[in-house]
Amino acid sequence: MTNAPVRCKAVVLISGSGSNLQAFIDQVNAGLLPLDIALVISNKADAFGLERAARAGIKTQVIDHKAYASRDHFDHALQQAIDTVSPDLVILAGFMRILTADFVNHYRDRLINIHPSLLPKYPGTNTHQRALDAGDAWHGASIHFVVPEVDAGPIILQGRLKIRSDDSADSLQQRIHKIEHQLYPLAARWFAEQRLSHKNGKVLLDGETSDQQLQTFDL
Numbered sequence: 259m260t261n262a263p264v265r266c267k268a269v270v271l272i273s274g275s276g277s278n279l280q281a282f283i284d285q286v287n288a289g290l291l292p293l294d295i296a297l298v299i300s301n302k303a304d305a306f307g308l309e310r311a312a313r314a315g316i317k318t319q320v321i322d323h324k325a326y327a328s329r330d331h332f333d334h335a336l337q338q339a340i341d342t343v344s345p346d347l348v349i350l351a352g353f354m355r356i357l358t359a360d361f362v363n364h365y366r367d368r369l370i371n372i373h374p375s376l377l378p379k380y381p382g383t384n385t386h387q388r389a390l391d392a393g394d395a396w397h398g399a400s401i402h403f404v405v406p407e408v409d410a411g412p413i414i415l416q417g418r419l420k421i422r423s424d425d426s427a428d429s430l431q432q433r434i435h436k437i438e439h440q441l442y443p444l445a446a447r448w449f450a451e452q453r454l455s456h457k458n459g460k461v462l463l464d465g466e467t468s469d470q471q472l473q474t475f476d477l
């Protein structure tokens with residue numbers, strides 16, 4: 259019998275390209291991230307992230323929200339699918355559905371999300387254009403524990419870059435993705451190593467209350 263190290267079991271929820279999922283897969287394969295991605299679930303059958311997962315030998319499942327009469331029914335089906343693998347961590351990686359409070363509370367303290375803005379600025383969608391329209395100097399991404407209020411949970415890590423005068427929403431999105439692909443696996447690594455936790459609405463890193471960690475990128 260081998261004594262394989264205990265890995266953190268994760269389920270990743272996606273809706274689209276899955277470039278963040280790919281960043282997790284790459285770091286796991288490189289031996290840098292002690293995560294066992296047991297299942298990838300998409301609410302869209304044509305999400306490219308499903309192909310990325312299948313290529314990496316990860317089990318996938320499609321749960322189409324349109325097949326359910328209500329958000330409650332969909333979230334219940336989602337929860338049942340996730341719980342078949344009893345994950346330690348549920349990772350939202352471009353999952354474009356608002357989740358019910360019941361779902362969020364079920365995974366309290368083990369549900370994380372990445373959002374493409376410097377929260378609390380620009381919750382919701384269209385964040386890159388909104389940062390440009392506001393004439394912001396900085397834009398970025400935030401990783402946070404999920405609470406029932408959308409894009410409002412306590413922040414684990416943020417990465418920012420300077421907006422250039424010739425930036426478009428597309429160019430910003432591309433550069434922000436590079437930040438996401440570095441920071442999201444890092445946050446997952448902290449969690450997997452049991453250095454990161456969420457207690458009573460606070461983010462703890464190595465047992466200490468962690469002030470929103472902000473990293474500046476020159477991209």
Ligand code: GRF
Pocket residue numbers: 272273274275276277278279307351352353372373374399435438
């Ligand atoms: C990312 O920008 C993330 O911040 C947002 O959705 C996007 C997902 O991109 N929540 P991908 O599917 O991981 O490429």
